[in-house]
Amino acid sequence: MKVWIPHEAGRTLLGELPPGVTVEAVEDPTRLPSEVAGVRFWVPPFLAGADATALLAELPDVAVVQLLSAGADAWAGRVPDGVMLCDARGVHDPSTAEWVVAAILSQLRAFPALARAQARREWAYDEVAPTDELAGKRVLIVGAGSIGTAVRARLAPFEVSFTLVARTARPEQGVHGVDELPVLLPEADVVVVLVPLTGQTRGLIDEKFLAAMPDGALLVNAARGPVARTGALVAELRSGRISAALDVTDPEPLPADHPLWTLPNVLLTPHVAGSVRGLLPRAYRLVGEQVRRFAAGEPLINAVVEGY
Numbered sequence: 001m002k003v004w005i006p007h008e009a010g011r012t013l014l015g016e017l018p019p020g021v022t023v024e025a026v027e028d029p030t031r032l033p034s035e036v037a038g039v040r041f042w043v044p045p046f047l048a049g050a051d052a053t054a055l056l057a058e059l060p061d062v063a064v065v066q067l068l069s070a071g072a073d074a075w076a077g078r079v080p081d082g083v084m085l086c087d088a089r090g091v092h093d094p095s096t097a098e099w100v101v102a103a104i105l106s107q108l109r110a111f112p113a114l115a116r117a118q119a120r121r122e123w124a125y126d127e128v129a130p131t132d133e134l135a136g137k138r139v140l141i142v143g144a145g146s147i148g149t150a151v152r153a154r155l156a157p158f159e160v161s162f163t164l165v166a167r168t169a170r171p172e173q174g175v176h177g178v179d180e181l182p183v184l185l186p187e188a189d190v191v192v193v194l195v196p197l198t199g200q201t202r203g204l205i206d207e208k209f210l211a212a213m214p215d216g217a218l219l220v221n222a223a224r225g226p227v228a229r230t231g232a233l234v235a236e237l238r239s240g241r242i243s244a245a246l247d248v249t250d251p252e253p254l255p256a257d258h259p260l261w262t263l264p265n266v267l268l269t270p271h272v273a274g275s276v277r278g279l280l281p282r283a284y285r286l287v288g289e290q291v292r293r294f295a296a297g298e299p300l301i302n303a304v305v306e307g308y
Contacts, residue, residue, distance in 0.1 A: 001020060001021050001038070001041065001295065002022045002023075002034070002038045002040060002041075003017075003021060003023045003040070003041040003042075003043070004023075004025075004043065005023060005024075005026070005043045005284075005287065006026055006027060006043055006044065006045040006046070007025060007027065008025040010023075010025065010280065010283075010284045010287070011023055011025065013280060013281055013284035013285065013288070014284050014287060014288035014291065015288040015289075015292075017288065017291055018292065018296070020295075021291060021295055029052070036060065037060060037061060038061055039059050039061055040062060040064065040294070041062070041064045041066065041290075041294060042056070042059060042062050042064070042065050042066070043065075043066045043067075043068065044065065044067065044068070044075075045068070046068040046069060046279070046283070047068075047271070048069075048074065052074070053074070053075060053078045056079065056080070056083075062083055063082070063083060063084065063294070064084050064086065065079055065083060065085050065086070066287055067085070067086065067087045068088050068287075069087065069088055069092075069274070070087055070089055070096075070147065070196075070274070071087070071223075072085060072087045072196070073198070073307065075304070076304060076306075085304040086290060086301070086304060087302050087304050088286055088302065089301075089302045091279070091282045091283050091286055092273070092279075093149075094150065094278070094282075095273060095275075095276040095278065095279065096150070096194075096222055097147060097150035097154050098154070098276075099247060099273035100192055100194075100222055100273070101151070101154050103222075103247070103269070104155075104190055104218065104220060104245065106245070106267055107218055107243055107245050107267050108132040108133060108134055108137075108218065109131045109132070110128040110131045110132075111267075112264075112267050113264070114128060134155075134159075134160060135158060136159060137189040138160070138187060138188050138190070139155060139160045139163070139189070139190045139191075139192065140162075140163045140185065140187075140188035140191045140192070141162065141163070141165065141192045141194065142165045142178070142191065142192065142193045143165070143166070143192075143193060143195040143223065144164040144165060144170075144173075144175045145166075147194050147222075148164060148194045151192060151194065163176065163188065165177070165178055165181065165184065167308075181209065181212070182208070182212055185212035186212055187214075188214070188217060189216070189217055189218065191213060191217060191219050191220065192220045193205065193219070193222070193223045193227060193228075194222055194223055195223050195227060196308055197223065197224035197226055198306070198307035198308065201223075202226050203227070203228075203229050204227050204228070205219070205221070205227055205228035205232070206229045206232050207232045207235075207236075210232055210233065210236040211236070215241050215242070216242065217243075218243050218244065218245065219242060219243070219244040220244070220246075221246050221247065222247045222248065223248060224248050224250075225248040225249040225250030225252050226250045228250065230249070230251075230260075233260075234260060234263075238259070242265070243266065243267075244266050245266075245267040245269075246260070246267070246268050247269045247270075247271055247273045248271055252271060254268070289301075
């Protein structure tokens with residue numbers, strides 16, 4: 001059985017594999033390491049777009065596509081019947097949760113304004129002080145999966161209160177349904193969006209969503225760019241009524257002339273929340289476990305169903 005992975009370094013991170021498993025690295029998709037026949041388990045590159053799915057059609061024996069990303073939006077609906085699609089749920093929890101906490105603190109404590117002042121060599125105390133603070137804030141986490149749980153754990157020491165929202169309500173766990181957002185948004189000081197991109201979540205952050213947020217609220221999008229309607233987001237942010245921290249945009253990469261670059265109430269990062277030094281070790285531990293499960297005929301974890 002052949003296993004194709006996108007990093008040569010991944011070979012040493014997979015752990016011990018069963019006899020008969022051959023691992024080959026495909027670092028350049030235009031230069032395949034061997035014949036496509038016999039490839040049963042394929043790991044595409046991290047954050048590969050829809051164009052990467054073209055190789056899938058050339059793998060006649062593939063049975064499993066194991067993603068290195070938590071989101072499967074580029075792959076859902078493009079995997080043939082009989083091929084299992086698995087995501088990397090859990091791999092990105094620490095890094096994405098860290099980004100969310102860092103982004104919230106940076107915006108509330110005016111770090112972007114202070115960084116701009118530093119570039120001008122200006123002592124900006126009178127410009128920014130007193131800043132806002134995280135203590136006492138009401139945080140609404142839209143997306144109560146593993147990353148949302150990790151965000152809550154890391155924000156808990158900051159003396160905030162939480163409300164969690166999922167696709168469907170889980171009353172026994174204190175989780176609200178997404179249909180309750182019109183009632184929940186007006187009570188939130190910080191809104192963190194962590195949902196996967198699906199037909200149901202595309203455009204979730206629209207005019208009504210933004211209008212329901214109270215004056216002075218902070219929107220944090222660490223999900224996918226198309227979860228927000230960009231035109232509505234720009235219009236609301238231009239008003240200055242709310243602020244935002246965005247790791248994802250639509251389009252992406254963001255064109256140099258896009259208004260989001262220059263809005264003073266926007267902190268913008270280039271989809272880096274999951275791109276940390278610990279990514280590959282965590283990701284290939286998961287890949288190795290999945291390969292061992294597959295070789296032994298055991299059920300795989302993180303199967304993508306209906307885009308999740």
